[in-house]
Structure formats: structure tokens, C-alpha cells
Amino acid sequence: LMGYVGFANLPNQVHRKSVRKGFQFTAMVVGESGLGKSTLVNTLFDTPLYPPKEPLPPHAERPSTVAIESISADIEENGVRLRLTVVDTPGFGDFVNNEESWKPIVESIESRFDSYLEQENRVNRSKIVDNRVHACLYFLQPTGHALKPIDIEFMRRLHTKVNLIPIIAKADTLTDEEVTDFKARILADIAYHNIHIFQAPTYENEDEEAITEVEEITSKIPFAVVGSTNIVHTPDGREVRGRSYPWGVIEVDNEDHCDFVKLRQMLIRTYMEELREYTNDVLYENWRTEKLLSMGV
């Protein structure tokens, strides 16, 4: 049985727009293998989109390029339909030479823009399928140090084409202090390299509650997350999604333990529509303008 994901708030996020057609939302996950991408996707949508992976036998031939793999699911909540697609990018960062790991990912994002543009140019535009990537979760290895060259390169290549949401993977492997220091260094690196990450928007005349919410979310970026769909028992007898250690339990849905709840709030409950809008109005529009200019139109 699926739990409550939270997108049923979409009609409110969209205000006047029609909810009849349902919504399309595409999220991409990027990061070295083993950082918990599939687990986090399952945790976010509380449904096993990704079945447990069979380990490759040692002699199996390993792919030598980044693959682009999509999974879609139609989910419904309080009468709101969402066609959710998750684009996984296995192979990123896993090779001896990762210099061009970002390339197939840029190509995939641009070809989705291309397909959208082509549909927009059709006479009959009633059945436009929006396969554009609305958010890219970029998983940082929990080293506690700084961004790695591959992280900087990826974000520099992608930040004008997709809403980047950096996250610290497997945050349970760092202490609270290490997380705080690591976040500060990541943000300093991001600023130094002029990388634009997705910002929760603020509007004039917004009420206090909404402003507090934006501030709370923004203060957690880059989100330090823990993923798990396993139910574990806490010492005080509760059943929670989490990870059990000899020294205690890390609770996925406990805001004192990690930023999972805030990430979900940003991605699904509060800003799914903002992510879609920014993709359409800014990222896609800039790409389209540049493309038409380069074609001499």
C-alpha cells in the first residue's frame, strides 16, 4: 500500500490552471553508483519504483558509457493524477576517465527540449507530451571535504539547462558537525564557480508563514539526506522508516535526523509547480531563443 506522497496539493500550486489533464513531472537523479539514488527515489515516492538490484557477477561485461534510463508511474492522490518519470543515469562518475560524463546527460536534456519544441510547432498542439526534466537531484559523496572536479564540471555544464538540487548522499555516515561544515564548503564552492542552483522563489506581499517556509527550506540546501524504505523499531517503541545501527536508529522522516522531509517538501509538496514553471519559462525559453538565433531565424 502506498503512503501519502504529497502532490495532491498541486491544484493549489497551480492556482487557476486546469487539473483535468493531470500533471507530468520528470525528475533526474545523477551521482556515482552506490550513493543511494534508487533508494532515495523509492523513499520519496514511498513506492518501489526501483526493484532491488541483482549484483553483477564479477566477470560480467560492464557498460562503458553513462546510460539514460527512464521509469514512469501513474500515481493518483485525492483525485489528482500525476505521471511521474524518474530518469536515472547509471554509469555517471564510475569510469577511469569521467571527463565527459556530463555529456550524455546534457544531450538527453537538450533532446527533450528539442522534442518539446517540435511539438509546439505542430498545428495540433492539444496532445503535447512534456518529457522535459524539471529537476535534477545531484548526489554528492559524503566525503566531508569539498566539491570534486567532476561535481563542479557537471553543475557548470548543467545549471543553465535544468533546476539543480544538490544533495549530500548518505548523510548518516557523517556527524552533525561534519554535515554543517560540508554544507558551508559546498555552498562556498558553488558560489565561487558561479553555479546557479534552484532557489525557492519569494514573492512580494507574501504572508509570514510562507516566508518562514521558504527560509526553512533554503537554510537546508544542500539537503543532507538519508534514504530507506525499511521499517525499523526505535528504542522507545515506534515503527519508522530508517536505518538501524548498534548505537541507535536514524529516522528518515525525522527533521532532527536529516533533511529528507525538507527535500520532499521542496520537490513535491510546495515547489513542484515552480520547478515546472521555471523549466518552461526560463530554462527552456533561453535554450529555444539561443537555438533559433543560431539557426538564423
Ligand code: GDP
Ligand atoms: P545507487 O547506485 O545510487 O542507485 O544506490 P542504491 O540506492 O542502489 O544504494 C546503494 C547501497 O547504499 C544500498 O546498499 C543501499 O541500501 C545503501 N544506501 C542507500 N541510501 C543510503 C543512506 O542514506 N545511508 C546509508 N548508510 N546507506 C544507504
Ligand code: MG
Ligand atoms: Mg541505482
